[in-house]
Amino acid sequence: MNPAPLISSSMRVIILGSAAGGGLPQWNCGCRNCQEARLSGTGRTQSSVAVSADGARWVLLNASPDLRVQVASRPELWPRGARGTPISAAVCTDGEIDHTLGLLLLREATTKLAVYAPLGVAGLLDREWPLFRILSAYAGLEPRTLPDGQAIALADAAGKKLGIACTAVPVARRPPRYARQAAAGTYDVGLRLTDERTGGTLAYVPAAGAVDDAVRSIAAGAGLLLFDGTFWSDDELAEAGGTDAPSAREMGHLPVGGPEGSMQLLPRAGAQRTVLVHINNTNPMLGRSSAERAEVEAAGLQVGEDGMEFEL
Ligand code: MLT
Ligand code: MN
Ligand code: ZN
Numbered sequence: 623m624n625p626a627p628l629i630s631s632s633m634r635v636i637i638l639g640s641a642a643g644g645g646l647p648q649w650n651c652g653c654r655n656c657q658e659a660r661l662s663g664t665g666r667t668q669s670s671v672a673v674s675a676d677g678a679r680w681v682l683l684n685a686s687p688d689l690r691v692q693v694a695s696r697p698e699l700w701p702r703g704a705r706g707t708p709i710s711a712a713v714c715t716d717g718e719i720d721h722t723l724g725l726l727l728l729r730e731a732t733t734k735l736a737v738y739a740p741l742g743v744a745g746l747l748d749r750e751w752p753l754f755r756i757l758s759a760y761a762g763l764e765p766r767t768l769p770d771g772q773a774i775a776l777a778d779a780a781g782k783k784l785g786i787a788c789t790a791v792p793v794a795r796r797p798p799r800y801a802r803q804a805a806a807g808t809y810d811v812g813l814r815l816t817d818e819r820t821g822g823t824l825a826y827v828p829a830a831g832a833v834d835d836a837v838r839s840i841a842a843g844a845g846l847l848l849f850d851g852t853f854w855s856d857d858e859l860a861e862a863g864g865t866d867a868p869s870a871r872e873m874g875h876l877p878v879g880g881p882e883g884s885m886q887l888l889p890r891a892g893a894q895r896t897v898l899v900h901i902n903n904t905n906p907m908l909g910r911s912s913a914e915r916a917e918v919e920a921a922g923l924q925v926g927e928d929g930m931e932f933e934l
Contacts, residue, residue, distance in 0.1 A: 632933040633786070633817035634674045635824050635846065638682075638692040639667035640926040642852045642902040643720035645688060653862045655908045666908075666928050667692055668720045669828050669900040671848065672699065675785030675817045681776055682712040683813065683826055685724030695929075710778040711736040713768070713788065716810045716829055717746035718798050725753050731761040734779040738766045740790055742797070742807030750801045770808055775818070789814040791840050794831040795874035810874070812840040822934035824848070825893055828900040831874045833887035842892035845934040848926065849888060851898025854879045854905045854914055862904040878907065879914060885921045899926040 639645075646666040647656035659665045667688035674680045680699060686692065693699045693709075701707055712735060714722055728735060737754075739747060744765055747754045757763050764779045768790040776784045795810035796802075812827035825844035827837055829852070841847045852875040853859070859867035870877045877883045878898065888896050898918070901907070907914040907925055918925055 632820055633815075633822040633824065634677055634698075635932040635934060636672045636696060636698070637848070637897075637899060637926050637928060637930040638670040638672055638696065639686050639688055640899050640901055640928050640930070641666035641668050642900045643668060643718065644903055646901075646903040646908070648903045651862070651903055653904050655905070656903050658909075659903075666901070666903075670721075670724065671826060671899070672696070673786065673815060673824060674698070675819065678708060679710040679778065679784055680708050681784060681786060682709060682724075683815075684714060684721035684828065685712050685728070686720055687723040687727075689724030689727045705732055707731070709735070710784055711738065711776055713737075713776070713813060714739040714743055714747075715790075715813060715826065716795070716798070717743040717751060717801070718829070719751070719800075721828075722747065722751065722753060725757065725763065729757060729760040734762045734764045736766055736777065736779045737763045738768050738776065738788070738790075740768050740770070740792070740808040740811050742804065742809040745807065746798070746801055746804065746809070750804070751798075768811065770811075773814075773816075783818075785818050787816045787818055789840075791836050793827060793829075793836050794834060795829060796831075812837060814840045814844065817934065820934075824932075824934055829875060831871060831876050833876065833884055833891055838891050841896075844893040845895065846932050847888070847891060847893035847896045848899045849884065849891075849896055850875055851878055851884075851901045851905065851907070851925065853877045853902055854907055856880070858902070858904050878905070878918065885918060885923060889922050895924070896922070897924045897926045897930070901926065
């Protein structure tokens, strides 16, 4: 029998967590989806993706509060020896708590982790939400700035290239709630990640307020687009019981449904396949037999699931 190839032939992508902040069920939410998830013992972990060009060294796209269980559930991310990790770098698309808190959970590391973030986000992680400073007392991170709209080669903390080129493009959004007063800057990006050997491309846009030229430039020709599926409708949170809750658009999330929703626009964004991620627990499309799920699928889109895997 031939030994398994050491180098995988294409870029691998795993959805570690498909839920938005709070997960499914969310601890204090009694909505139908959350109740169903409790009763059936099923659920979804918070937003994160893992990607690898060689199947051996992995890059986290966002680090969720559920990172510990996500790593435990994926053999690809288990240590290879007594200590160590195949997690070779992390990229943050924003500074939201659901996309960054997981960095704290990696504090037992014995070597630095390379963490890429847009300039505005790196500032937040140094000041308002000082993960970089706190973690410097542990093994520490090596912060690296993601330039706007310019491809860079991702590398581990030692500088070894990971075989993936990454372009970060600012998308329509706003700074996180804890930093509403922050100065103008880049707080939200979408990523275009390309396997440098094969050209396979992942477009990753977990939070965006529009399907605009920025999103189309990220998605054009990509084998897979993972896109913001947070809310179905603009007033979903208020309807679920949060009377003063902000609308989807106020939170910087373009709703999936409705005449100007992402479902109408994504099929023309230029990706070969589109899967919705960062899905809030209130979103009716989570129901497998819901009318909303049928609409999404009829539009040629898919609802992401924890553990979904792709080869690009
Ligand atoms: C978002 O994606 O809008 C945020 O993560 C919301 C939050 O949990 O604060
Ligand atoms: Mn979020
Ligand atoms: Zn809920």
